[in-house]
Amino acid sequence: NNLNGMESLKREILRFMMGYKFALDEVNTKIDILKQEFQLIHDYNPIEHVKSRIKSPKSILRKVQKKGYDFSLPIIKEKIRDIAGIRITCSFISDIYEISNMLQKQRDVEVIEVKDYIKNSKENGYQSLHLIIKIPIFMSDREEHVYVEIQIRTIAMDFWASLEHKIYYKYNKEVPQKIKDDLKEAAISATILDKKMESIHKEMDQIKQSAKEEEDLQELL
Numbered sequence: 001n002n003l004n005g006m007e008s009l010k011r012e013i014l015r016f017m018m019g020y021k022f023a024l025d026e027v028n029t030k031i032d033i034l035k036q037e038f039q040l041i042h043d044y045n046p047i048e049h050v051k052s053r054i055k056s057p058k059s060i061l062r063k064v065q066k067k068g069y070d071f072s073l074p075i076i077k078e079k080i081r082d083i084a085g086i087r088i089t090c091s092f093i094s095d096i097y098e099i100s101n102m103l104q105k106q107r108d109v110e111v112i113e114v115k116d117y118i119k120n121s122k123e124n125g126y127q128s129l130h131l132i133i134k135i136p137i138f139m140s141d142r143e144e145h146v147y148v149e150i151q152i153r154t155i156a157m158d159f160w161a162s163l164e165h166k167i168y169y170k171y172n173k174e175v176p177q178k179i180k181d182d183l184k185e186a187a188i189s190a191t192i193l194d195k196k197m198e199s200i201h202k203e204m205d206q207i208k209q210s211a212k213e214e215e216d217l218q219e220l221l
C-alpha cells in the first residue's frame, strides 16, 4: 500500500514538473517566432541567446523552506513562480523593451508582474527586466495555467550578473566591501557601455538609411 502511495506521488510530481517543461516549450516557441519576425522587419537579430531552465526539485524545496511555505504541490505551484525560467540576452537596451512588449501583447500571455531593474537597478547594481507571466498549456485531459519567469537583459548586464553570481556562489563568507564597491562600479560601466553601443547602432542605422536614400535618388535620375 505504501509502495502504491509512493508510486502515485512520484507520478504526480512528474506530471507537475512536466507542466513546466511544456510551458517553457511554448514560451521558447514564442520567442523564436518573435526573433525571426524581428529579423525580417528590422534586418538584424535582437536576441543574442536564450537559455531556459527548470528549477531542480532540490532548489524548489530549498526555496519553499526558506520562504516558510507548506510543502504541498498546489502551494508550490502558486507561490514559486520561477520554476520555469527563461533568460533572453539582447543586443541593445531598446530591444529588451521591444521584446518584452511583444510578449506582453500576446493574447494568451497573462502578465502577472513586471520588475524593471533597468530603470531601478538593485542596490548591488543588478540590472535586468523581469516578467512573471502565466500561460495556458493544453494537455490530454485538462488545461493548466503555469507561471514562467522571463529575465531579459543585455550582454553587458548578463556578463555582470554571471560574475556577481559566481562571486556569491563560491564565496561562503561575507563578500568584502571593496568587492561590493567594485561590482557596483562595474555595473555603472556596463550601463555606459550599453548606452554607447546603442548610440553607435543608431548612428550606423542612420548612415545606412541616408546611403539607401542617396542610391534610390541616383536610380531615379
Ligand code: 0O2
Residues within 6 Å of the ligand: 082, 085, 115, 122, 124, 126, 130, 160, 161, 162, 164, 165
Ligand atoms: P536562480 O538560480 O537564478 O533561479 P524570489 O526570490 O524570486 O521569490 P525576488 O527576490 O523578488 O523573489 O525575485 P527577483 O528579484 O525577481 O529575482 C529573481 C531572480 O533574478 C534570481 O533568481 C536571479 O536569477 C536573478 N537575480 C535577482 N537579483 C540578482 C542579483 O543581485 N544578482 C544576480 N546575479 N542575479 C539576481 P534566484 O532564485 O535567486 O536564482
